[in-house]
Amino acid sequence: EPEVTQTPSHQVTQMGQEVILRCVPISNHLYFYWYRQILGQKVEFLVSFYNNEISEKSEIFDDQFSVERPDGSNFTLKIRSTKLEDSAMYFCASRTDRSSYEQYFGPGTRLTVT
Amino acid sequence: GEDVEQSLFLSVREGDSSVINCTYTDSSSTYLYWYKQEPGAGLQLLTYIFSNMDMKQDQRLTVLLNKKDKHLSLRIADTQTGDSAIYFCAESTDGATNKLIFGTGTLLAVQP
Numbered sequence: 001e002p003e004v005t006q007t008p009s010h011q012v013t014q015m016g017q018e019v020i021l022r023c024v025p026i027s028n029h030l031y032f033y034w035y036r037q038i039l040g041q042k043v044e045f046l047v048s049f050y051n052n053e054i055s056e057k058s059e060i061f062d063d064q065f066s067v068e069r070p071d072g073s074n075f076t077l078k079i080r081s082t083k084l085e086d087s088a089m090y091f092c093a094s095r096t097d098r099s100s101y102e103q104y105f106g107p108g109t110r111l112t113v114t
Numbered sequence: 115g116e117d118v119e120q121s122l123f124l125s126v127r128e129g130d131s132s133v134i135n136c137t138y139t140d141s142s143s144t145y146l147y148w149y150k151q152e153p154g155a156g157l158q159l160l161t162y163i164f165s166n167m168d169m170k171q172d173q174r175l176t177v178l179l180n181k182k183d184k185h186l187s188l189r190i191a192d193t194q195t196g197d198s199a200i201y202f203c204a205e206s207t208d209g210a211t212n213k214l215i216f217g218t219g220t221l222l223a224v225q226p
Contacts, residue, residue: 004156031212033213033214035214035216042216042217042218042219043157043202043204043214043216043219044216045213045214045215048211048212048213055211056211056213058213091156091157093157095212101145101162101206101212102159102162103159103212103214104159105149105156105157105158105159106156107154107155107156108156
């Protein structure tokens, strides 16, 4: 069964460093998402992406964040200068098209900023 | 603003039914979801219901929606130890983005 994959499973970085989190959505899906979950808190929407552009972003998704679909399979989240409060589990999700309301999630990347 | 709330913890015995509850505030919510998260794993979509429905059944899972009270529940019949996980309620409104607003999650502990 097709699934969303994410790499790495755990990333440790120092404050101020740039990180790139990678996702491979399900191959025929057109809508892509990033969510994050700070330990002990709710899963929060960060950004949605369709047709090679951001369709919606939350207040969390400030200038330090960017997303890209560099090729036909990968979807990346970049944090330019990480802060301690960026430590969280980051989930990628995808869905087929506008007629579907099922989002499928990857296993997540745990980001630890020290 | 949009908010989704759940109780934090539920403990049941194996073989009993589990009922996990959720309340939401956004009256324009169109789709309501239940996701399951096992330790170290991602979010697995269990089921979802459109807001014009009252009930949806899928094998051992029954979803009930009371739109007037903005209350959603997930009933798991014949709960098994493998059902132990965190269960998240989520809602979205119709639209191109379909972003999900999640609840706090309910930890279901199934005692053998």
